[in-house]
Each structure stands twice: as structure tokens, then as C-alpha cells.
Amino acid sequence: xxxxxxxxxxxxxxxxxxxxxxxxxxxxxxxxxxxxxxxxxxxxxxxxxxxxxxxxxxxxxxxxxxxxxxxxxxxxxxxxxxxxxxxxxxxxxxxxxxxxxxxxxxxxxxxxxxxxxxxxxxxxxxxxxxxxxxxxxxxxxxxxxxxxxxxxxxxxxxxxxxxxxxxxxxxxxxxxxxxxxxxxxxxxxxxxxxxxxxxxxxxxxxxxxxxxxxxxxxxxxxxxxxxxxxxxxxxxxxxxxxxxxxxxxxxxxxxxxxxxxxxxxxxxxxxxxxxxxxxxxxxxxxxxxxxxxxxxxxxxxxxxxxxxxxxxxxxxxxxxxxxxxxxxxxxxxxxxxxxxxxxxxxxxxxxxxxxxxxxxxxxxxxxxxxxxxxxxxxxxxxxxxxxxxxxxxxxxxxxxxxxxxxxxxxxxxxxxxxxxxxxxxxxxxxxxxxxxxxxxxxxxxxxxxxxxxxxxxxxxxxxxxxxxxxxxxxxxxxxxxxxxx
Ligand SMILES: Nc1ncnc2c1ncn2[C@@H]1O[C@H](COP(=O)(O)OP(=O)(O)OP(=O)(O)O)[C@@H](O)[C@H]1O
Ligand SMILES: [Mg+2]
Numbered sequence: 001x002x003x004x005x006x007x008x009x010x011x012x013x014x015x016x017x018x019x020x021x022x023x024x025x026x027x028x029x030x031x032x033x034x035x036x037x038x039x040x041x042x043x044x045x046x047x048x049x050x051x052x053x054x055x056x057x058x059x060x061x062x063x064x065x066x067x068x069x070x071x072x073x074x075x076x077x078x079x080x081x082x083x084x085x086x087x088x089x090x091x092x093x094x095x096x097x098x099x100x101x102x103x104x105x106x107x108x109x110x111x112x113x114x115x116x117x118x119x120x121x122x123x124x125x126x127x128x129x130x131x132x133x134x135x136x137x138x139x140x141x142x143x144x145x146x147x148x149x150x151x152x153x154x155x156x157x158x159x160x161x162x163x164x165x166x167x168x169x170x171x172x173x174x175x176x177x178x179x180x181x182x183x184x185x186x187x188x189x190x191x192x193x194x195x196x197x198x199x200x201x202x203x204x205x206x207x208x209x210x211x212x213x214x215x216x217x218x219x220x221x222x223x224x225x226x227x228x229x230x231x232x233x234x235x236x237x238x239x240x241x242x243x244x245x246x247x248x249x250x251x252x253x254x255x256x257x258x259x260x261x262x263x264x265x266x267x268x269x270x271x272x273x274x275x276x277x278x279x280x281x282x283x284x285x286x287x288x289x290x291x292x293x294x295x296x297x298x299x300x301x302x303x304x305x306x307x308x309x310x311x312x313x314x315x316x317x318x319x320x321x322x323x324x325x326x327x328x329x330x331x332x333x334x335x336x337x338x339x340x341x342x343x344x345x346x347x348x349x350x351x352x353x354x355x356x357x358x359x360x361x362x363x364x365x366x367x368x369x370x371x372x373x374x375x376x377x378x379x380x381x382x383x384x385x386x387x388x389x390x391x392x393x394x395x396x397x398x399x400x401x402x403x404x405x406x407x408x409x410x411x412x413x414x415x416x417x418x419x420x421x422x423x424x425x426x427x428x429x430x431x432x433x434x435x436x437x438x439x440x441x442x443x444x445x446x447x448x449x450x451x452x453x454x455x456x457x458x459x460x461x462x463x464x465x466x467x468x469x470x471x472x473x474x475x476x477x478x479x480x481x482x483x484x485x
Contacts, residue, residue, distance in 0.1 A: 070139055
């Protein structure tokens with residue numbers, strides 16, 4: 001039996017420090033032997049592990065494995081000047097601190113070097129104290145950069161799933177659960193608005209399970225009429241109904257040994273709810289028109305974009321089936337609740353649809369993308385970018401390339417405000433007050449502009465405002481409003 005891959009990439013030993021080199025590793029590059037020897041002696045005297053190179057070629061070779069924290073290099077060398085070397089070193093080993101050693105009178109090149117990413121420069125002849133000070137600072141910096149990068153990598157790689165972008169805590173929670181339960185056979189129920197990636201997560205669960213060598217089966221429960229769906233799921237015997245000219249093997253049988261994804265499971269009709277429940281309980285099916293009980297070994301992943309609990313309360317969905325499905329719930333957050341992921345997703349889709357070219361999104365356009373409410377979630381973002389990439393004249397996407405609602409910052413599809421009415425109901429008057437106050441907050445008290453934001457005349461707003469100011473607890477209304485919107 002093949003073991004599933006480790007849930008997240010094991011961190012390989014990131015740091016290269018060991019006890020002997022804890023003080024830092026330094027490479028000295030100079031074509032003058034004498035100079036190299038002196039520097040090596042001084043630095044080793046301070047406990048730094050020091051290597052030397054007599055020219056740029058040697059230096060690049062030495063530095064290839066990225067073992068150095070700091071590289072001190074002469075500016076003028078026979079085979080390559082220090083700045084060209086610097087550029088290559090920084091490219092090969094981002095984060096390495098390069099310090100240039102220049103002769104008097106070459107300050108211009110030193111400035112150039114700083115611009116190209118040198119950490120510092122020193123003028124020859126070197127002073128021992130200055131040398132050690134610069135080296136200490138460079139080491140400190142190199143350590144910080146490395147730690148920082150390690151932290152970032154850890155954050156990024158901790159919980160990662162191929163093709164699913166999400167650094168936001170809510171998505172990290174999702175990845176964590178996926179990694180934890182992928183290998184089990186437990187039924188998973190994925191909740192999420194349209195376009196939040198439910199199917200993507202279902203596939204990831206399959207791909208990380210021992211069932212991954214078999215194909216992943218999916219059926220959209222809402223897309224098929226009941227009788228067809230029934231035959232689709234359970235199969236039928238020949239002649240079991242008009243038109244059933246041959247035996248049909250249903251998805252439960254086909255997916256035996258694999259995963260079956262039941263999309264929009266909330267739309268399952270009553271009769272099929274019963275049949276599905278029985279299948280889940282008994283792990284057996286019967287084909288339509290058949291009498292034989294057939295054992296099936298199917299891992300069920302279901303998804304819904306509706307509130308199943310509410311459907312249960314309203315009697316539209318069987319409670320016992322709900323509990324059978326809801327063994328491991330995974331909730332995918334709407335995109336507007338994890339806006340910090342938008343730039344990451346944008347980057348992801350630029351790569352996917354950029355046609356191999358380096359495409360970017362301009363600052364203004366990115367702002368609009370982050371501000372938009374995305375009623376269609378990631379799917380909508382994906383198609384918006386695909387479209388914008390086609391429309392953009394150059395390599396940079398500008399606001400005018402974005403779909404109109406994104407550009408104008410309106411989520412038309414869901415109405416001007418994405419508000420759900422909580423089961424407990426809401427207080428319309430309080431809500432109105434909070435909206436008025438929020439509009440004023442946004443315009444810093446400018447009544448005309450606030451009125452425009454609310455689609456009211458200035459006079460109407462003025463009137464409502466007077467009403468509100470007469471009301472007690474105006475301030476607390478603002479806070480409550482902030483939570484509900
Ligand atoms: N986190 C994500 N990272 C990258 N791509 C994503 C992510 N979430 C969704 N997508 C992409 O968005 C599109 C919609 O995803 P998916 O079909 O999984 O959503 P869904 O929740 O099943 O939507 P629906 O309810 O409309 O069926 C797909 O192209 C998918 O690749
Ligand atoms: Mg889907």
C-alpha cells in the first residue's frame with residue numbers, strides 16, 4: 001500500500017549553520033594574495049569561518065552552494081569587476097550580504113554597487129575596526145533576512161495544497177483539515193458559496209488519499225431530473241423502465257474503491273435522500289429494478305452552497321442524512337472575507353492565463369480587485385482576470401481592462417450590500433441608522449457626499465439624521481452596524 005504524501009512539505013534543514021560556523025561564514029574575494037591572507041587572518045581571529053577566492057570565477061564557484069552569510073569582494077579584478085560579480089552573487093543567492101572593497105577614488109562605483117544590492121562598501125586601506133564593524137552588521141542583517149525568509153517559507157508551506165491558493169487563516173484551517181482527513185474514509189461535507197473552490201477541495205481530498213490512483217467521480221445533484229439522477233447514481237437493470245435497454249452500472253459502483261463527489265447535495269429530492277442514507281449506512285446499493293445487494297466501497301464527499309441546517313429545520317432535508325453527511329464539515333469562506341488572498345490569487349491566475357509572458361496588474365487595478373465584493377468568489381475573480389488579460393493592451397492590467405462592476409466597486413449581482421437576514425431577524429430601523437452613520441463616517445461627516453453614497457437627497461439624509469440624533473444610543477448602533485455589514 002502506498003502511503004499518502006506527507007501532508008505538507010517537510011521543512012528541509014533551512015539554516016546551514018552548525019555549531020562550528022555559528023558565528024557566520026565569510027568569503028573574501030581579492031586578486032591580491034596578501035590582502036586575502038590578512039583578511040582571512042583577522043576574520044578567523046574573530047571566530048568567523050573564512051574562505052578565499054582569487055577571482056570572480058572562483059568566487060561564484062565557492063558561493064554556488066549558498067554557504068556564505070557575507071561576501072567581501074574587491075571592486076577591481078582581472079576577470080570581472082566586483083559589480084558584475086555582485087549582480088551575479090545576489091541573483092544566485094538572494095539575501096547574501098555583499099560588501100565591496102574599493103580603492104580610494106572610486107566612490108562612484110561604490111554608489112553604483114549599493115544601488116545594485118551591495119550591503120555596504122569600504123575604502124582601502126581597510127581599518128581593522130571598521131572591517132569588523134561592517135562584517136558584524138552584515139552578518140546580523142544576513143541572519144535577519146534568512147530568518148525572515150524561513151518564516152515566510154514556513155508560513156507559505158505549512159499547509160499547502162497544489163493549485164489551491166489561500167494564506168488567510170480561514171483557508172489555512174481548511175488545508176489543515178484536508179490534510180488531516182484526506183487519508184480517512186470519513187464522509188466530508190463542504191460548505192461554501194458558489195465559486196469558493198468546493199470542487200477543488202474535494203479533488204484535493206481525493207488526490208491526497210490512498211484512493212488517488214482511481215479516477216475521481218463527480219455528479220451535480222441539482223443538474224439532473226430525479227429519475228435520471230437515480231439511475232445515474234445507482235444504475236439500473238435491463239428493462240427496469242422504458243428505455244432501459246441495457247444494464248447500467250451506476251456511479252456508486254463505478255466509484256467503488258474511489259471517491260464520489262455529490263455536488264449541491266442540498267438539492268437532493270426526498271426519495272433519493274432516503275436512498276442515499278441507506279447506502280451510507282449499509283455500504284450497499286441496489287440497482288433500479290434489481291434485487292441484488294451490491295457492496296460498494298465509496299468515499300463520499302458532498303458539497304452544498306445552501307444552509308443545510310436550515311433546510312433540515314424547514315423539513316426539506318432529512319436530519320438523519322444530514323448527520324451522516326456532516327461527519328467532517330469543511331467551510332470555505334467567501335472571497336470577500338479573505339481579501340488578503342486576492343493579490344495571491346491574482347498572481348496565480350496571471351501565471352495561469354498570462355500566456356508565458358510576464359503580466360502584471362497595476363496598483364489601481366489591484367486596489368479595485370481587492371475592494372470588490374466578488375459575489376461569484378474565486379470563479380468570478382478567475383474569469384475577470386482571464387478576460388482582462390485578453391483586453392489589456394500592454395503587459396499591465398489597468399482599471400479600464402477590468403469588468404465594469406469591479407471597476408466601479410459595485411457588487412451588482414447581490415445587490416448593493418451583501419446582507420443576509422439572520423434567523424433571529426433584524427431591526428430595520430437600527431440598520432438604517434447604522435448605515436447612515438457609516439456613510440457619514442466614510443465621508444468624514446460630509447452630509448452631501450454621504451447622501452450620494454446612500455442614494456438619497458441631501459435633504460432626506462438631513463431629515464433622517466435629525467431623527468437619529470434624537471435617538472438614544474446612537475454610538476452603539478454604529479458598532480452593531482459594523483458587525484452586521
Ligand atoms: N483557493 C483557490 N485557489 C485557486 N483557484 C481557485 C480557488 N478556489 C477556487 N478556484 C478556482 O475557481 C473556480 C471555481 O472553483 P470550484 O469549481 O471548485 O468552486 P465551487 O465552490 O465548486 O463552485 P460552484 O458552487 O459554483 O460549483 C475553479 O476554476 C477553481 O480552480
Ligand atoms: Mg462546484
